[in-house]
Amino acid sequence: MNRPYLHPPALRIWHWLNAAIVMALIATGLDLRFHGIAALAPRDPALLWHKGLGLALIAVSIFWFVYSVASGNLRRHYGIKRGDLRGMAAQTRYYLGAIFTGGANPFPGTPAAKFNPLQKIAYNAVMFILLPIQAVTGLLFMNIPPLRDWLLAGELIGLLGAAHTLCSYLLILYLIVHLYMATLGETFFAHTRAMITGYEDAAQPPGQEEGNRT
Amino acid sequence: MENNLVSEEIGSRAAGAPSVPLSCTRRQTLIWGGASLLGLSALEEVLARGYDRPLIIMEQAEGMIMADPVLCVGCGRCELACTEFNDGKAAPSLARIKIDRNLNFGPPGATPWRAGHGNWGDGLIVQDLCRQCPHPVPCANMCPEGAIVVSPDTKARVVDPERCTGCGICLRACPWEMITFDPESRKASKCHLCAGKPKCVAACPAGALRYTSWYDLTGRIPLRRPYQPPLLPPLTVSCQECHLPGQGQNVREIWSMLRGLWSGGGGGRPAGGIGFKWIDMAGAIFVPLTIGAVAIHALLRKVQKK
Numbered sequence: 001m002n003r004p005y006l007h008p009p010a011l012r013i014w015h016w017l018n019a020a021i022v023m024a025l026i027a028t029g030l031d032l033r034f035h036g037i038a039a040l041a042p043r044d045p046a047l048l049w050h051k052g053l054g055l056a057l058i059a060v061s062i063f064w065f066v067y068s069v070a071s072g073n074l075r076r077h078y079g080i081k082r083g084d085l086r087g088m089a090a091q092t093r094y095y096l097g098a099i100f101t102g103g104a105n106p107f108p109g110t111p112a113a114k115f116n117p118l119q120k121i122a123y124n125a126v127m128f129i130l131l132p133i134q135a136v137t138g139l140l141f142m143n144i145p146p147l148r149d150w151l152l153a154g155e156l157i158g159l160l161g162a163a164h165t166l167c168s169y170l171l172i173l174y175l176i177v178h179l180y181m182a183t184l185g186e187t188f189f190a191h192t193r194a195m196i197t198g199y200e201d202a203a204q205p206p207g208q209e210e211g212n213r214t
Numbered sequence: 215m216e217n218n219l220v221s222e223e224i225g226s227r228a229a230g231a232p233s234v235p236l237s238c239t240r241r242q243t244l245i246w247g248g249a250s251l252l253g254l255s256a257l258e259e260v261l262a263r264g265y266d267r268p269l270i271i272m273e274q275a276e277g278m279i280m281a282d283p284v285l286c287v288g289c290g291r292c293e294l295a296c297t298e299f300n301d302g303k304a305a306p307s308l309a310r311i312k313i314d315r316n317l318n319f320g321p322p323g324a325t326p327w328r329a330g331h332g333n334w335g336d337g338l339i340v341q342d343l344c345r346q347c348p349h350p351v352p353c354a355n356m357c358p359e360g361a362i363v364v365s366p367d368t369k370a371r372v373v374d375p376e377r378c379t380g381c382g383i384c385l386r387a388c389p390w391e392m393i394t395f396d397p398e399s400r401k402a403s404k405c406h407l408c409a410g411k412p413k414c415v416a417a418c419p420a421g422a423l424r425y426t427s428w429y430d431l432t433g434r435i436p437l438r439r440p441y442q443p444p445l446l447p448p449l450t451v452s453c454q455e456c457h458l459p460g461q462g463q464n465v466r467e468i469w470s471m472l473r474g475l476w477s478g479g480g481g482g483r484p485a486g487g488i489g490f491k492w493i494d495m496a497g498a499i500f501v502p503l504t505i506g507a508v509a510i511h512a513l514l515r516k517v518q519k520k
Contacts (some may be wrong), residue, residue, distance in 0.1 A: 033494075095511075101519035152427060163495055169497035173504050180508040 003199045006114045014064050015195055021057045022175070025050060028170055047186065054138045061131055077115050078124055087117035097185070109200055119181075125173055130167045137164040247320045270360075275369045278428045279311070279405070279412055281341035283424035288313060288339040292414030292423060299413040300403065308394050310343035310405035311414045311423075341422065344392045344405035345431050346370055353404070356387035358512070366408050372406040375399075 007015070007057040028050040068074035090106045095118075099176070107116035115123060137160045141146060151157050186201050193199035293309035306314045351371055355361035361377035362384060364370070373384075373393075380400035385393045393404050405412075407425075415423040 100514055101520075155260070157427070165493045165497075169493065170498065172497070173500055176504045176508060180512070183512075 002102065003201060004111050004127060005198055006111060006194055006200050008071070008073075010067050011064075011139075012195060012198060014060060014067070015206045017060050018057070018064070021053050021060060022171070024173070025053050025057060026168070026172060028053065033168075036199055039091065050139075054135070056132075058135050058139075061127070061135070064127075077113065078120060078127075080120065080124070084117040084120065088121065091116045091118045109194075122178075123175065126171065130171055130174070133163060133167045133170070135162075137167075153157065239417055260295045269350060270354045272351055272354060272371065273369050274348055274362050275346035275364075275371065275407070275428045277368055277370075277407055277425055278346050278408060278431070279343050279407070279415060280424040280426050280429075281311075281343055282422045283340045284425070286313070286339045286341055287420050288420075289419065290314060291417045291419060292341070295417035296412040299408060308403075309414075310344065310392070310394055312392070313353050315342070321491065342390060342392060344371070345390065346405075346407075346428060352387040352389060353384040353393060356383050358383060361402075362404075365409075368407040368410045370407040371404065373401070375401050378402055395494065470499070 007122070021150075028046045031046045032044075032050060065074075068078070087107065094103060094106055107113070109115070140151060140160055141157075141164070151160070182191045183189075185194070190201045250493065290306055290313050292304040292311045293313055294304050296309040296311055297303060297305045300310070301308055351362065354360075354371055358381065359377045361374045363374050366374045378401045380395070380402065382395060384402050385391070385395055386402075387393075393402050395402050410425075412423075412425050416427045420517055433511055449484075
């Protein structure tokens, strides 16, 4: 059976830590959002959890960045390459058409390139646009004495809140699609299992069906 | 003999009026007695109806005045500025910011029989200001006329003088005693943040007052007197309905938001929301849309597989 080794242990641990933190951040964030910040006590547990988890997410993301740069993960899997635009179109066509009729994925995950072009763009956007915006606005919300007064004086709090909220909705949308796409592997839990064990139960490359092997 | 004395006295009081029968017959006693009993039982009914008055939930005030008692020199110019602007006269006792009730220029009041004149401490200067309570707003909830409303510009809680009857219930409802009562006009009034440019802040020479965006101080400043919750029991329960976790409040708010969207505004909004309304609306639309799209995609895959 074709079982490429896709995810090194550090990235697997990072992924699940990240997942748990983001889930808890979304839960506490929605709680804060819909109860209204103004109606909350300053030491509301949801607020404290949201702050603490936000800092944890920043720490975990910095770890991911350092590890990815050092290990070449970033360059190999996240770098935008020539022809990715055409690849994105092909991948979109696959998701909107060929997937229903049993067509093959044009970019199956391999140790050389584990993300398809769409995935690459989405992960780049999340890791380098959305998460940094969330981190910066979130840090600015914290009560840092001189910053707080400047922000209140400039009436920037509302703008920061809008940015933070907008990006959180975008992250929620991304997460929904991500969770669904995670089930599109060879079996329902193929990608999830790969994220736990590191080995993907991938489809046989063409010409190497079970019968053709010795 | 006694009857005569009483009737004589009544008669002398009603002197000049045409003589009317002053005695109370048994018939009248029964009628009025029955009517009073009926009235008292109806009163109970009316009081009971008062209990399930809906809880008044107000939009959060945008600003508040922060006072630093360390910087305050107790000159009282804020009070003069307040009453000059709001009442057109210099009357510190009517000011919505309260300095004078904490001042005392007399004896220190160390002994109980020589207490000073300050209400809450002798010589201690602590500026008292309306906290612009988040809901529940005790004064607004207790006002029988619904006269305490949200001002359109700063969202401060203000007394509508048209509706105020001067009953003084709000004076007792506020745990910080921040409602002012003008004995001349017989109307209550309270701090309304002067349309976002508070006169007391402008008048303070010591920089002890600051106008900032609203911040919850209600739980942090000690009450001026033991707080007896003005909320009646059923209203307290309705607080918990919103504030306990695991309620369907989010769903309800998003639903009312969507309803407001296609009925052209006027819909609900998450309480105290920072930022822009459209973000929440877009979120409320796109999150279900994405879930729906994903579900349809999965369904189509399943159908095509068969």
